[in-house]
Amino acid sequence: MPLNLELSEAPIRENRLGSVTGYNGTAGELCRRSREGTLRERERSFSQCATCASVTAICKLAMIRDAAVVNHGALGCAGDFANFNFVNRAGQARRGRPLRNANLINTNLLEHDIVFGGGEKLREAVREARERFSPRVIFITTSCASGIIGDDTAGIAEELEKELGLPVVPVSCEGFRSQIWASGFDAAYHAILRRVVKPPRQKRPDLVNVINFWGEDVFSELFGRLGLTPNYVVPFADIDQLERLSEAVATVQICPTLGTYLAAGLEERYGVPEVKVPPPYGRDAVDNWLRELGRVTGREKESEALIAEERARIAGELEELRGRLKGLRAFVAAGAVYGHSIVAVLKDLGLEVAGATVWHHDTRFDHGDPAGDTLDHLVRSHGDVAMSVCNKQSFELVNMLNRIRPDVFVVRHNGMSVWGAKLGIPTFLMGDEHFGVGYEGLLNYGHKILDAVGNPAFVRNLARHARLPYTDWWLRQDACAFMEDEP
Ligand code: SF4
Incomplete structure (x- = not known):
C-alpha cells in the first residue's frame, strides 16, 4: 500500500505491516503464514518491559x-x-x-x-x-x-x-x-x-542514500569501486543533507526493519529507487545486493567484476574459517531483518544455528516487493531454523538460552547480551551493524566468533558468581508458556 504523507502521523506497524511481537515455531512457517496473511499476534499473559x-x-x-x-x-x-x-x-x-x-x-x-x-x-x-x-x-x-x-x-x-x-x-x-x-x-x-526533504535541485548520479545507525564507514570503499558515494542517513547527517535526499540515484539500507518507511517514501514521492533485495550480509545476499545496486545505478559490469574479485579474494580464508567453526552451535537474538541476516552469515560460516529470536516481525514491507522478503530468502538459501518472536522479553530469552546452551550467543543489543554472559555462554555483542557488511564482514564475523569461543574464562567466571532473577521453576517451563495459544 502506498504511504500517505499527507497524514499528520505515520500509521503504526501493526496496522500498516501486520507486525507481531509474539510467535514461536520455525522461520519457514513464519514466512508462509506471513505470505498467506494467516499470522496472528500471540498475546502474553505476563510480560516484562x-x-x-x-x-x-x-x-x-x-x-x-x-x-x-x-x-x-x-x-x-x-x-x-x-x-x-x-x-x-x-x-x-x-x-x-x-x-x-x-x-x-x-x-x-x-x-x-x-x-x-x-x-x-x-x-x-x-x-x-x-x-x-x-x-x-x-x-x-x-x-x-x-x-x-x-x-x-x-x-x-x-x-x-x-x-x-x-x-x-x-x-x-x-x-x-x-x-x-x-x-x-x-x-x-x-x-x-x-x-525536511525537498524536491531535487539537481540529480546526483553517484550518490546513494544509506539508511543506517552509527556503524563504521565501510560503504565508502565498497561504493568507491563502483564509482558511487554513500550518503549516510539519518545519524550524523545535517539538515542540508536531509533536504537533498531526493537527489540520490538510489537508496539502500542496512536493515529494512529500520528504513522501510524512509526508503519507500523517497521512491514514492521523489522517484529515488530503493534497492529491494535483502541487505548485504552473507555471501549470496551480498552477490544479489551488488547486482541489484548495479542494475539500479547502471553499473552492472562493475558490480559483476567486484563480485568475482571479492569472492576470489576471500575464498581461501573463508574455507579455513569454515573448517575451524564447523560443529559449533549458535543462538541469535536481534531485530527482525537484522536477525535474519546474522543467521545467514553464521550458516555461511558453517555454524549450526540452534535457534533465533527476533524482536518483532513485519509480515510485509512498505515497498510490497516479494524480492525483498529477507526471511523467505534465508529459508530458501540456507534452510529452515527454529525461530521465535519476542519483544526483548528477558525471561523468555534466558529460558531459551539455558535450554539450548549454544557454544556462542550472537546478539545485537547490549541490554540482552548480559544474559548470555551470566549463563556462562560466550557472547558476541554485535554493536556495529556494519561489522558484518559485505564479503569482508563474513570474515569479520568468523574471526570474532573464534575469539569469543576461544576465550570463555570471563563469562564462565561471571556465571559462577551471578545470580539469575529467574527461579528453577521458570527455567523448567516452556519458554513461551505465557504466550496465548494460536488463535
Ligand atoms: S518512555 Fe514510557 S511513558 Fe515515555 S513514551 Fe515511552 S512508554 Fe510512554
Whole structure:
C-alpha cells in the first residue's frame, strides 16, 4: 500500500505491516503464514518491559547534527538521553566527524501539568531549544503523558514556527500507540519526509542514500569501486543533507526493519529507487545486493567484476574459517531483518544455528516487493531454523538460552547480551551493524566468533558468581508458556 504523507502521523506497524511481537515455531512457517496473511499476534499473559516507540523516534532525530529535539513528556521518558549522547559522540568519532552533543530537552511533565495541561511548558522548552542550540529544525516528540492529556502539540508547533521563524515539527510517537518500537523510526521518517526533504535541485548520479545507525564507514570503499558515494542517513547527517535526499540515484539500507518507511517514501514521492533485495550480509545476499545496486545505478559490469574479485579474494580464508567453526552451535537474538541476516552469515560460516529470536516481525514491507522478503530468502538459501518472536522479553530469552546452551550467543543489543554472559555462554555483542557488511564482514564475523569461543574464562567466571532473577521453576517451563495459544 502506498504511504500517505499527507497524514499528520505515520500509521503504526501493526496496522500498516501486520507486525507481531509474539510467535514461536520455525522461520519457514513464519514466512508462509506471513505470505498467506494467516499470522496472528500471540498475546502474553505476563510480560516484562520493552523498548518504546518514542525512544526509537528520538534516537533517530537526536543525531541530526544541526537539529534539536524537545521531548514532551515526563522526565523518565528522557532516561536514554545520556545514552543517545554517548552513542552520538562515539559514532561521530568513528566516522571522523567533529564531535557535537545531541541537542535534547525534556519538558518534565509533572502531576500539575497532567491535570492542567503542559502546553506552556512545551512553549517554554521550544524557545529554550532555539536559544541554547540555534538549530535549523526543532522536532517535538510526544509521549504517553502528553498524548493521554491531549496537549495540542501540532497547534503549538505551528504557533511557535511562526514566532521563531524556523520549522517546528511535531512527531507523533506516544509509547502506547504501538507495541512495535520500530513504529518510532517510521514516525521520525514521516516527519523528515513531510517537512525536511525537498524536491531535487539537481540529480546526483553517484550518490546513494544509506539508511543506517552509527556503524563504521565501510560503504565508502565498497561504493568507491563502483564509482558511487554513500550518503549516510539519518545519524550524523545535517539538515542540508536531509533536504537533498531526493537527489540520490538510489537508496539502500542496512536493515529494512529500520528504513522501510524512509526508503519507500523517497521512491514514492521523489522517484529515488530503493534497492529491494535483502541487505548485504552473507555471501549470496551480498552477490544479489551488488547486482541489484548495479542494475539500479547502471553499473552492472562493475558490480559483476567486484563480485568475482571479492569472492576470489576471500575464498581461501573463508574455507579455513569454515573448517575451524564447523560443529559449533549458535543462538541469535536481534531485530527482525537484522536477525535474519546474522543467521545467514553464521550458516555461511558453517555454524549450526540452534535457534533465533527476533524482536518483532513485519509480515510485509512498505515497498510490497516479494524480492525483498529477507526471511523467505534465508529459508530458501540456507534452510529452515527454529525461530521465535519476542519483544526483548528477558525471561523468555534466558529460558531459551539455558535450554539450548549454544557454544556462542550472537546478539545485537547490549541490554540482552548480559544474559548470555551470566549463563556462562560466550557472547558476541554485535554493536556495529556494519561489522558484518559485505564479503569482508563474513570474515569479520568468523574471526570474532573464534575469539569469543576461544576465550570463555570471563563469562564462565561471571556465571559462577551471578545470580539469575529467574527461579528453577521458570527455567523448567516452556519458554513461551505465557504466550496465548494460536488463535
Ligand atoms: S513514551 Fe510512554 S512508554 Fe515511552 S518512555 Fe515515555 S511513558 Fe514510557
